[in-house]
Amino acid sequence: MDAIIQEFWKGRERKKPDGQCIATTLSTTVDPERLRRFVNSANAQSIKPQIQDRIRYDLSGRRCNCSKDEADGWGNIYEAFWKAASEIVVIQDGRGKSSWSTVYEAWKDVVLNVSRGFTNYNFERWALPVLEATARDLRILALKADDERNNTNTEDTPSFGDDFDLEGEKHQKLEDCARQLNRLFTLCLNDRAELERSRKWSIYYIINLLFKTYFRLNKASLSRNLIKALLAYRGDMPELTQFKVSEVVTFQYFQGVLEFLEENYVKAEDHLTEAFFMCHRDCIGNKERILTYLIPCHLLTSHSLPSDKLLAPFPKLQSLFGPLSTAIKHGNLKAFDEALQECEDEFVQRRIYLTLERGRDIALRNLLRRVFLAGGLEEGKNGGEPIRRTRVPVSEFQAAVSLVSGEAVDADEVECLLANMIYKNLMKGYIAHDRGIVVLSKAGAFPGTKV
Amino acid sequence: MMPSWPTAQAPPPPPPGTQAYSYNMVPAYTAVTNVRHSFGTSYQTHDSSAHYSQPYHSQTQTVTHQATPPPQPPPATAEPPKVEWPDSVRRYVQRSFLPSNMDPAVDRKEMEDKLKEIISSAKDDNTMMSIDWDEMPLPQTIIRTERGNNLMSNGFSQAVATQVHHIPRPSVPLYSPAKASFDVTLSNRHHNSKKRKSSDIADDARSSNTPPWRSNNHNHNQGSLKERTSFSPDKRRYDDAKASKSQTKLEKRQRRFDGGYQSAYRSPSPEPSAGPVIGTCMELEKRYLRLTAAPKPSAVRPESVLQQTLELLKKKWKREGNYAYICDQFKSLRQDLTVQRIKNDFTVTVYEIHARIALEKGDLGEYNQCQTQLRALYKLGLKGNPTEFKAYRILYFIHTANRTALNDAIADLTSVEKDEHAIRHALNVRSSLALGNYHKFFQLYLETPNMGAYLMDMFVGRERLAALCNICKAYKPDVKLRFITEELGFESDAEACQFIVDYSGQDLLQQKDDYIIFQTGKAGLLFESARSEAFRKVDIKGQI
Numbered sequence: 001m002d003a004i005i006q007e008f009w010k011g012r013e014r015k016k017p018d019g020q021c022i023a024t025t026l027s028t029t030v031d032p033e034r035l036r037r038f039v040n041s042a043n044a045q046s047i048k049p050q051i052q053d054r055i056r057y058d059l060s061g062r063r064c065n066c067s068k069d070e071a072d073g074w075g076n077i078y079e080a081f082w083k084a085a086s087e088i089v090v091i092q093d094g095r096g097k098s099s100w101s102t103v104y105e106a107w108k109d110v111v112l113n114v115s116r117g118f119t120n121y122n123f124e125r126w127a128l129p130v131l132e133a134t135a136r137d138l139r140i141l142a143l144k145a146d147d148e149r150n151n152t153n154t155e156d157t158p159s160f161g162d163d164f165d166l167e168g169e170k171h172q173k174l175e176d177c178a179r180q181l182n183r184l185f186t187l188c189l190n191d192r193a194e195l196e197r198s199r200k201w202s203i204y205y206i207i208n209l210l211f212k213t214y215f216r217l218n219k220a221s222l223s224r225n226l227i228k229a230l231l232a233y234r235g236d237m238p239e240l241t242q243f244k245v246s247e248v249v250t251f252q253y254f255q256g257v258l259e260f261l262e263e264n265y266v267k268a269e270d271h272l273t274e275a276f277f278m279c280h281r282d283c284i285g286n287k288e289r290i291l292t293y294l295i296p297c298h299l300l301t302s303h304s305l306p307s308d309k310l311l312a313p314f315p316k317l318q319s320l321f322g323p324l325s326t327a328i329k330h331g332n333l334k335a336f337d338e339a340l341q342e343c344e345d346e347f348v349q350r351r352i353y354l355t356l357e358r359g360r361d362i363a364l365r366n367l368l369r370r371v372f373l374a375g376g377l378e379e380g381k382n383g384g385e386p387i388r389r390t391r392v393p394v395s396e397f398q399a400a401v402s403l404v405s406g407e408a409v410d411a412d413e414v415e416c417l418l419a420n421m422i423y424k425n426l427m428k429g430y431i432a433h434d435r436g437i438v439v440l441s442k443a444g445a446f447p448g449t450k451v
Numbered sequence: 452m453m454p455s456w457p458t459a460q461a462p463p464p465p466p467p468g469t470q471a472y473s474y475n476m477v478p479a480y481t482a483v484t485n486v487r488h489s490f491g492t493s494y495q496t497h498d499s500s501a502h503y504s505q506p507y508h509s510q511t512q513t514v515t516h517q518a519t520p521p522p523q524p525p526p527a528t529a530e531p532p533k534v535e536w537p538d539s540v541r542r543y544v545q546r547s548f549l550p551s552n553m554d555p556a557v558d559r560k561e562m563e564d565k566l567k568e569i570i571s572s573a574k575d576d577n578t579m580m581s582i583d584w585d586e587m588p589l590p591q592t593i594i595r596t597e598r599g600n601n602l603m604s605n606g607f608s609q610a611v612a613t614q615v616h617h618i619p620r621p622s623v624p625l626y627s628p629a630k631a632s633f634d635v636t637l638s639n640r641h642h643n644s645k646k647r648k649s650s651d652i653a654d655d656a657r658s659s660n661t662p663p664w665r666s667n668n669h670n671h672n673q674g675s676l677k678e679r680t681s682f683s684p685d686k687r688r689y690d691d692a693k694a695s696k697s698q699t700k701l702e703k704r705q706r707r708f709d710g711g712y713q714s715a716y717r718s719p720s721p722e723p724s725a726g727p728v729i730g731t732c733m734e735l736e737k738r739y740l741r742l743t744a745a746p747k748p749s750a751v752r753p754e755s756v757l758q759q760t761l762e763l764l765k766k767k768w769k770r771e772g773n774y775a776y777i778c779d780q781f782k783s784l785r786q787d788l789t790v791q792r793i794k795n796d797f798t799v800t801v802y803e804i805h806a807r808i809a810l811e812k813g814d815l816g817e818y819n820q821c822q823t824q825l826r827a828l829y830k831l832g833l834k835g836n837p838t839e840f841k842a843y844r845i846l847y848f849i850h851t852a853n854r855t856a857l858n859d860a861i862a863d864l865t866s867v868e869k870d871e872h873a874i875r876h877a878l879n880v881r882s883s884l885a886l887g888n889y890h891k892f893f894q895l896y897l898e899t900p901n902m903g904a905y906l907m908d909m910f911v912g913r914e915r916l917a918a919l920c921n922i923c924k925a926y927k928p929d930v931k932l933r934f935i936t937e938e939l940g941f942e943s944d945a946e947a948c949q950f951i952v953d954y955s956g957q958d959l960l961q962q963k964d965d966y967i968i969f970q971t972g973k974a975g976l977l978f979e980s981a982r983s984e985a986f987r988k989v990d991i992k993g994q995i
Contacts, residue, residue: 163785163789163820163823163824164789164794164824164827164828218859220855221855261854261855263854345862348858348861348862349862351855351858353858353861354854354857354858354885357882357885357886358885358886360886361886412890412937412938413888413890413891415890416887416888416889416890416891416921416938417888418925419921419922419924419925419926420886420887420888420921420925422921422924422925423887423920423921423924423925424887430925430926430927430972431925431926431927432926432927432928433926433930433931433934434930439927
């Protein structure tokens with residue numbers, strides 16, 4: 001106990017209290033031995049008075065720096081922490097009956113007491129790291145508890161719904177965790193204290209935790225509500241730039257992915273680009289995550305492909321996007337389909353499959369453009385500059401498409417593909433069905449490609 | 452009808468000892484209730500012999516409980532008591548015998564016995580005047596509740612339950628005088644325990660889902676366990692405040708004893724109140740009602756009945772085709788499966804059939820509920836037609852334009868499944884639409900396997916509009932109507948023509964010598980607004 005309380009005293013010094021320091025004392029993972037000693041130094045009856053006493057007076061009998069209220073708040077937190085810790089120690093020792101679910105419930109109490117510290121016991125801004133750290137651990141413990149329960153096949157809980165809720169049962173604790181985090185979110189959002197002492201400074205930390213939780217629960221759309229709530233309070237909120245860069249990057253990333261999932265590729269591109277450039281240069285993993293969505297965005301918004309230089313530091317992305325890019329560049333439909341198929345599982349899992357699939361249009365455009373270029377030049381009228389042949393038989397396109405896709409494609413289907421190109425403004429011109437030719441625009445048949 | 456219970460037969464207050472054996476035969480339910488009461492305040496009055504005999508007592512009771520379901524106490528043969536029954540009790544007795552209150556499932560004999568038991572226990576406890584007899588549930592109701600609870604807790608089959616009272620009673624040796632002292636304590640205990648019984652029954656009837664003795668036992672067990680293991684300071688304070696120290700200690704010790712033995716001798720079934728309901732309802736049909744509380748076993752049909760229900764519903768659907776009725780019945784069927792936690796191949800069959808019927812009727816709300824369940828059930832490895840329904844699922848999400856769910860649906864597929872005909876078809880439909888390949892899409896539309904066409908019909912209209920927009924922009928100056936008919940999968944030129952006219956494109960059609968042309972070049976943005984309207988109006992929930 002002494003080790004932990006001493007740390008607490010160190011953190012709670014008068015002039016410059018250090019929440020980070022206190023947060024480390026409330027960690028479930030740092031040092032198993034210290035946790036055990038802490039648990040063994042008290043029992044269920046003695047912990048409350050012991051803790052209260054030790055928080056108010058240090059070993060030499062010196063009074064604590066904080067007010068009585070605040071000391072009570074900390075006392076409650078450490079008491080709850082002791083209970084959670086003793087459950088963890090039981091698990092570590094492999095004796096008795098405890099489970100991560102029990103730990104989770106106990107830890108929920110810790111988080112509850114921390115949030116009470118802010119509402120009832122005058123905790124100030126410096127203590128926010130404690131809130132953040134305990135909230136973070138809550139999510140970790142929820143995941144552990146769900147894992148454990150799903151692996152041990154426990155009895156079903158009775159439900160009175162009309163149908164089973166099998167998904168929900170799988171994520172019981174995590175769903176509960178989402179509710180708890182949501183409460184913390186409101187706790188931070190609604191704080192009316194002036195900015196220097198506001199709980200608002202934890203808002204993005206909590207939001208990011210919630211994003212992660214919602215994505216894990218496959219309920220990403222719920223994140224929308226958070227962003228809406230945040231927007232409503234925009235006026236009272238400190239500028240995004242004043243927050244920790246790490247929090248901002250994560251926030252922008254998730255916002256980008258959300259927009260991406262809703263097919264708002266332009267907005268998604270903005271957020272992701274922001275995140276990409278703010279991301280620490282050594283965070284290869286994070287950059288990779290951002291690019292996973294940013295590259296498909298670019299493909300759709302500006303028809304541009306990632307350069308080799310960009311992909312160089314990310315072998316994973318190289319293998320995912322490399323073959324696809326080459327196929328698009330060459331207009332090789334077959335190679336494109338194969339590349340897409342090759343990594344299908346990976347793409348589907350990252351939810352970019354349906355977006356990348358649309359890259360086939362670009363591949364097709366490039367192919368048709370090649371056919372057009374191969375058509376060569378015709379003599380200009382009245383001996384003028386030679387111009388490109390703009391009347392192209394459908395059969396030429398048909399031959400090209402059949403060739404590169406490796407199967408015979410009939411004329412009607414090719415016309416259909418051409419019609420699509422025209423409709424999407426990837427190609428300018430029209431189809432004269434009866435005569436079986438395509439008439440392309442003399443001024444820029446393939447917009448954006450200098451032809 | 453006159454009360455058939457002459458006062459002469461009413462059991463007298465049993466003089467301890469002499470009447471002992473009749474108590475040996477109290478129905479299992481009452482016996483368990485005894486045990487439960489033994490936790491209560493009645494303890495202080497017990498002598499130690501009562502206390503120590505308890506474990507043995509509860510053991511025999513448990514055995515009786517399992518092996519021989521409730522034999523009723525034989526009519527007491529003691530001398531007629533001279534008791535004046537209060538009016539309220541008389542009214543209660545009368546009420547019990549009203550023909551309208553008779554329960555066909557409870558035979559008269561059993562009901563009468565129960566009635567006697569209730570009244571005599573009230574008399575024994577001197578609660579005759581304090582009980583609100585007008586609010587007291589009827590004996591037949593109580594019997595039913597107890598049966599349900601008994602079934603639920605022991606997993607007895609319905610058959611056993613109905614035969615309950617035919618089972619021969621324990622034979623003579625049980626009553627042998629050798630057991631006298633035991634019996635004395637027993638009767639003594641029984642006497643005390645009756646104190647709370649009638650009111651308990653009243654309580655039971657009000658919140659009759661969990662058998663009171665069970666839930667209470669359960670709590671007590673927990674309590675005693677906790678007391679042994681936990682050091683919670685709160686508990687202590689509570690105890691200290693409650694009574695003098697010595698008494699508290701005594702109580703605690705007694706409770707510990709009882710609790711400990713209790714749990715050891717109880718049937719090995721899992722925690723009673725936590726388990727799923729086991730239904731006892733034998734009706735084949737049942738109206739759907741959304742549950743707001745735990746269901747009563749008497750209102751839930753067991754699986755064997757549900758299987759017959761399904762057969763009945765299948766026949767009725769074929770014969771009558773009344774969707775409102777069928778849907779309602781299927782919903783209650785599903786509900787019964789859910790509350791009993793029945794998750795097996797039969798469950799899958801139920802959901803599959805309901806899904807198909809809903810699909811046929813275009814009830815996408817129900818269909819979606821079914822397919823969501825099916826997805827989870829298939830994941831459990833249950834048998835059914837996963838390929839068929841996974842294909843529907845893909846088509847459904849194409850219709851609702853739910854990209855996230857579509858992505859999940861694809862992620863669910865194994866590579867083997869992707870090669871199954873129906874799923875391959877659905878995937879091709881999806882990719883052809885994603886790439887705007889209407890030519891391929893309408894070819895696929897014409898060869899949809901299973902019932903997928905019901906789903907495709909829902910979005911084929913908007914895809915036709917999209918394709919028409921495409922064609923109008925790309926083809927100049929015109930195409931033959933036949934081309935439209937073929938490309939957009941219409942059955943005939945007339946149908947294609949009608950479609951164009953429906954979206955006010957009649958001016959674009961022009962009769963030539965032997966064919967009609969469709970002047971795409973002049974269409975401009977005619978179909979664009981209809982198209983965006985059609986794509987906007989996807990009801991995500993699909994409710995009708």
